[in-house]
Every structure is written in C-alpha cells, then in structure tokens.
Amino acid sequence: MPNVLIVDDDAFVRAYLKDALAETGYFLSEASNGEEAVDLASMERPDVVLLDLLMPKQSGLDALAKLRDICPESRIIVISSLDSDSLVDQALNAGAKGFVAKPFHPLEILGAVRKVLQV
Amino acid sequence: MANYWICDSANRILGPLGLGTLRELVASGRVRELSKVSRDGSRWQTLDEVPEVSRVVTEGAAEGGERAQKFKAAQIRSRLAAMRGRKAHEIFGIARASTLDHYRTAFFRLVKPFHPDKLSGDTHPDLRAANEEMFKFLSTLMVEAEAELGAATPRSHGESSTSRSKLREKQDRIPNYGAEEFVGIKRGPHFIEATVRVNPGNVGIFTDHSMVNLSTMGVFLPTTHHLPLGTLLDVRFVFENSSREIKARARVVWENVGVVAKSVSGFGVRLLRLDKSDQLFIQQYVDQKSIAQVERV
Numbered sequence: 001m002p003n004v005l006i007v008d009d010d011a012f013v014r015a016y017l018k019d020a021l022a023e024t025g026y027f028l029s030e031a032s033n034g035e036e037a038v039d040l041a042s043m044e045r046p047d048v049v050l051l052d053l054l055m056p057k058q059s060g061l062d063a064l065a066k067l068r069d070i071c072p073e074s075r076i077i078v079i080s081s082l083d084s085d086s087l088v089d090q091a092l093n094a095g096a097k098g099f100v101a102k103p104f105h106p107l108e109i110l111g112a113v114r115k116v117l118q119v
Numbered sequence: 120m121a122n123y124w125i126c127d128s129a130n131r132i133l134g135p136l137g138l139g140t141l142r143e144l145v146a147s148g149r150v151r152e153l154s155k156v157s158r159d160g161s162r163w164q165t166l167d168e169v170p171e172v173s174r175v176v177t178e179g180a181a182e183g184g185e186r187a188q189k190f191k192a193a194q195i196r197s198r199l200a201a202m203r204g205r206k207a208h209e210i211f212g213i214a215r216a217s218t219l220d221h222y223r224t225a226f227f228r229l230v231k232p233f234h235p236d237k238l239s240g241d242t243h244p245d246l247r248a249a250n251e252e253m254f255k256f257l258s259t260l261m262v263e264a265e266a267e268l269g270a271a272t273p274r275s276h277g278e279s280s281t282s283r284s285k286l287r288e289k290q291d292r293i294p295n296y297g298a299e300e301f302v303g304i305k306r307g308p309h310f311i312e313a314t315v316r317v318n319p320g321n322v323g324i325f326t327d328h329s330m331v332n333l334s335t336m337g338v339f340l341p342t343t344h345h346l347p348l349g350t351l352l353d354v355r356f357v358f359e360n361s362s363r364e365i366k367a368r369a370r371v372v373w374e375n376v377g378v379v380a381k382s383v384s385g386f387g388v389r390l391l392r393l394d395k396s397d398q399l400f401i402q403q404y405v406d407q408k409s410i411a412q413v414e415r416v
Contacts, residue, residue, distance in 0.1 A: 054150075
C-alpha cells in the first residue's frame with residue numbers, strides 16, 4: 001500500500017489532507033516543517049510527499065531539493081496558496097510532479113496523488 | 120540570478136526566490152508581513168539591510184495598490200455579467216450529462232480564485248465585493264446544479280458501492296446534534312458575533328467533526344445561517360453549569376451548503392486566538408461530559 005507523507009505547518013490542513021485520503025487505505029504520516037519532513041522521509045521513503053512551501057525552520061523549496069536528493073523515487077506534490085506562475089514553474093523545475101493551489105477540494109488531492117502513483 | 124529567502128512575522132520561510140518572483144508574490148498579496156530576509160537561507164537581516172529586496176517589496180505593494188485592484192474588480196464584474204443567464208455546465212465547461220463529481224471538480228476549479236482566503240486583509244473593498252459577488256454566483260449555480268442532478272446522477276467510474284456506503288455511514292455518524300442547539304448570530308456595522316450555548320448535549324461540536332475539531336483549533340457550528348468561507352467573526356461560548364464564558368476571534372473554514380446534503384447544515388470555524396487556559400477549560404468540559412456518559416452506561 002502506498003505511503004504518503006503530509007508536510008504542512010498548519011494542523012488544520014494536515015487533518016484536511018488526511019481526511020481527503022482516508023478512504024484510500026494509504027499509509028499516512030505527517031510532518032509540520034521541512035526539517036521534520038526530510039528526517040522522516042529518510043527513514044520512511046514515502047511514495048508520495050504532499051509538501052507546503054511556506055513553513056517554519058526550513059522552506060518547502062529547500063526541503064524539496066533535499067527530498068529529491070535523499071529519496072529520488074518519492075513523487076512530490078506541492079500544495080500551496082502561493083500559486084504564482086513563476087513559483088509554480090520553479091517548483092516543477094525543481095522536481096515536483098504536481099502543484100495544487102490552496103484552498104483545494106479533496107477530490108483534487110485524491111486525483112493528484114492517484115495520478116503520480118500511476119506514472 | 121541572485122536568490123533570497125524571506126521570513127514572515129509567523130517565522131515561516133520561503134525561498135530561494137528571485138526578485139521577480141518575490142515582486143509577483145507581494146503584488147498579488149500572496150506574501151505579506153515580511154520581517155527578515157537572507158541571501159543564503161541561514162544568516163538573516165532586516166529588510167532595510169537588503170535594499171534591493173526592500174525596493175522590490177515596496178514596488179510590489181504599490182503595484183497591487185488601489186488602481187490595480189479597482190481594475191481587477193471591473194474585470195471580475197465584466198466576466199460575471201457574461202456568465203449570467205447561462206447554464207451551469209456551460210460556465211463550468213463540461214458536458215451537460217456529466218456526473219455530480221465532475222460538476223463539483225469543475226466548480227471548485229472555477230471558484231478557487233475568488234475564495235475570500237485568497238484576499239489579503241488590506242484588499243480594496245471594491246475588489247473584495249466583486250470577489251464575493253462571483254463566489255456567491257458560482258456557489259448558487261453549483262447548489263442549483265446539485266438540486267437538478269440529485270439522485271439521478273450516474274455513479275462516477277471507480278466509485279465502489281463499498282466506498283459509497285462507508286461515506287454514508289460517516290455522514291450518518293456525524294454530527295449528532297441539531298441546528299436548534301445553536302443560539303444565533305448578531306451582526307453589527309463592523310462585527311459578526313455568534314453565540315453558542317454549550318451543554319452536555321451539544322458538546323460534540325468540539326469533537327465530532329473529522330476536520331473541524333478542538334485538535335485543529337476548530338469547532339463546528341450547526342446553524343441554518345449562512346456565512347461565506349473566510350468570514351471573520353467573534354464566537355462567544357456560554358457553558359451550561361458554569362459561569363465561564365469564552366470569546367474568541369474565528370474564521371469560517373468549512374461550510375455545508377448542500378455539498379454533503381445529508382449532514383447537518385452549518386459551518387466550521389477555526390479559532391484564531393484562544394488562550395491556553397480557555398483551551399484547557401473546553402477540553403476539561405468535553406472530558407467531563409465523556410466521563411458522565413461512561414458512568415451512565
């Protein structure tokens with residue numbers, strides 16, 4: 001069963017994402033900042049990472065670069081309200097497989113995760 | 120190209136960013152209240168100490184100023200005028216016979232840019248009003264489309280009867296209190312206040328909702344009143360058998376407006392500022408109720 005790591009400093013968003021994926025049976029873990037995410041990913045090797053960009057301790061973009069380095073097989077989907085064209089491009093060029101803008105509908109998250117798992 | 124890391128007043132970090140991206144983010148109101156900047160992601164300086172960043176932030180803020188916002192408001196209203204009188208499926212850009220899920224997905228994609236959370240606190244009132252008009256128009260359109268489709272909607276591919284029954288089970292399970300438990304909403308020229316009389320029968324408002332609950336600093340308010348997503352309000356909790364009264368600033372983050380037709384109508388709010396002692400009191404009140412239930416069994 002796929003393993004999905006949810007990374008967001010906002011507990012509400014983490015709960016919302018977990019609920020969106022609850023029916024799938026995927027194994028879900030969570031981190032509240034980039035540093036925690038990198039530590040957890042190095043142990044758990046998640047299939048998918050749902051990654052916020054604006055977080056304490058370590059920027060999501062810095063975490064994205066480290067995650068690409070330590071677990072290149074993980075598919076990373078950025079989930080952020082900072083959906084300016086240039087930032088979306090930057091995240092995708094840095095190796096993210098998708099970008100979902102906040103606020104999002106649970107079906108969008110489900111669709112994005114299923115899509116990257118099929119690739 | 121030089122890169123920078125920025126830090127906001129909540130100590131959240133974004134970077135590395137080029138100056139062009141930073142300007143775009145500031146002008147659109149997506150980043151605000153910047154407190155520090157770094158050239159390497161580790162050594163931090165004030166904005167004034169990095170003049171090129173300070174200039175970009177000032178210019179970006181001016182770009183997103185009044186004139187630009189009024190122009191944007193006019194654009195939204197013009198788009199809205201072109202939409203009026205047309206069918207939901209035409210506006211959503213899908214086939215008329217699409218499933219309800221397709222309608223919902225198309226609706227959320229379309230309505231997202233007009234969500235109140237997208238606007239910064241200093242957004243011009245005209246732009247805010249135009250966004251609200253569009254948000255309400257699209258939401259009403261979706262509710263009408265749902266009513267039309269109703270039970271006749273074909274099941275979407277991949278949706279099994281098991282997952283459907285699980286969802287129904289979940290909807291039936293929560294919440295178990297009714298709209299009559301909610302006292303009411305008082306509106307003033309510059310405020311909205313919701314008063315909730317908490318008692319052992321409705322204390323589940325703090326715990327029963329899977330997403331809007333005490334662990335996420337949220338509470339679900341069962342009511343037939345409608346407040347748009349993003350609305351700021353004051354919530355006053357009055358507790359039965361206690362002289363304690365708690366008042367907290369909150370924002371609407373969840374609403375049942377026909378999307379989940381069988382659940383109790385109402386909206387979920389996120390408590391923005393809640394003292395530790397108040398949080399502890401609510402938790403104890405909830406726990407006491409749970410203990411009392413166990414003792415009765």
